Amino acid sequence: MFDLIMKDILGQPAILVGLFAMCGLLLQKKNFADTVSGTLKTIMGFVVLGGGATILIGALDVFGKIFDKAFHIKGIIPNNEAVVAIAQQTLGTETALIMVFGMIANLLIARFTRFKYVFLTGHHTLFMACLISAVFSTTGMKGASLVISGSIILGLLMVIFPALLQPYVRKITGMDDIAIGHFGSVGYLAAGFVGSKFGNKEKSTEQIKVPKSLGFLRDTSVSMSLTMAVLFFIVAPFAGKNFIETELSNGQNYLVYSFM
Structure with a gap:
């Protein structure tokens, strides 16, 4: 039972953060509905954050392999x-x-x-x-x-x-x-x-007046996505079409793979 609580329950970061959020809501004397909602939203938010982290690690891992192949040096981001x-x-x-x-x-x-x-x-x-x-x-x-x-x-x-x-x-x-x-x-x-x-x-x-045509760059997610796409497009040709399509993209066009 102790191992269940310490490893399987408190050992899960999302559940741990959710429990702390629940304690905070109880201390604020929130009603039952708000407490349940706030706790579950905290847990779900942490799970989503973990999913995003996995996606980011995957993208950076691929970029590292392409960069290493292209320039024969280990890149640091x-x-x-x-x-x-x-x-x-x-x-x-x-x-x-x-x-x-x-x-x-x-x-x-x-x-x-x-x-x-x-x-x-x-x-x-x-x-x-x-x-x-x-x-x-x-x-x-x-x-x-x-x-x-x-x-x-x-x-x-x-x-x-x-x-x-x-x-x-x-x-x-x-x-x-x-x-x-x-x-x-x-x-x-x-x-x-x-x-x-x-x-x-x-x-x-x-x-400072920014042209309306460039207003979309104010969105962090858009500007970050464009930046990563540009970096992939710059490095991919140096790594070579054959390397990317045979080793990384499973046959998908190397430019489309770089964009995605």
């Missing part, structure tokens, strides 16, 4: 979605625990220190939990030590990064009521410093 996909498959339970306990650590730090920042950007919290679990696991850490240390690091990052940018947020918005919850804050901090020295406060990027 510095993409956070790739890390998320791999961590979801290999360290799903650890990632889920680091995410949940990292959020708890964030709340405790915000409650008992002067850093009153609560990080609400959920998908970035997941991204960082995946990254931390992947990096820490390469050092040999596992189990409780991985989860505890990862949760503490995540909780600290969730208050430090908003605090770094708050002087610029205060200057731009004129208030202290909001903060930026994003783990790209070091880059934004550098941009803010450069902008404060060389920028023009009278001109805003919001004033």
Whole structure:
């Protein structure tokens, strides 16, 4: 029975995250319908995320083989979605625990220190939990030590990064009521410093007019799909039609396979 609970139930990341969501809904005193709905939606969302991760890993694996054949070098794709996909498959339970306990650590730090920042950007919290679990696991850490240390690091990052940018947020918005919850804050901090020295406060990027014909590029999924298609089309001819159709596409035209 213990093995059933620990391995088959709590060992499933989707169920684990769903249970934490249920606890949160119960603490908010939500009614039965909202609790069931919220719990199931959380579980389904995590399952869908895992499915997307599998698709992404498959696409990156194919691209790596084509790139290797074309240029005879091992390509590295510095993409956070790739890390998320791999961590979801290999360290799903650890990632889920680091995410949940990292959020708890964030709340405790915000409650008992002067850093009153609560990080609400959920998908970035997941991204960082995946990254931390992947990096820490390469050092040999596992189990409780991985989860505890990862949760503490995540909780600290969730208050430090908003605090770094708050002087610029205060200057731009004129208030202290909001903060930026994003783990790209070091880059934004550098941009803010450069902008404060060389920028023009009278001109805003919001004033830049983008042609309506290119408006579809604002959609992240569309722009990402086009970018991947272009990369495949560039690399595929170098790998060769015969290699792709015999080794990868099972006879499908190599250009059509690259697009799909």
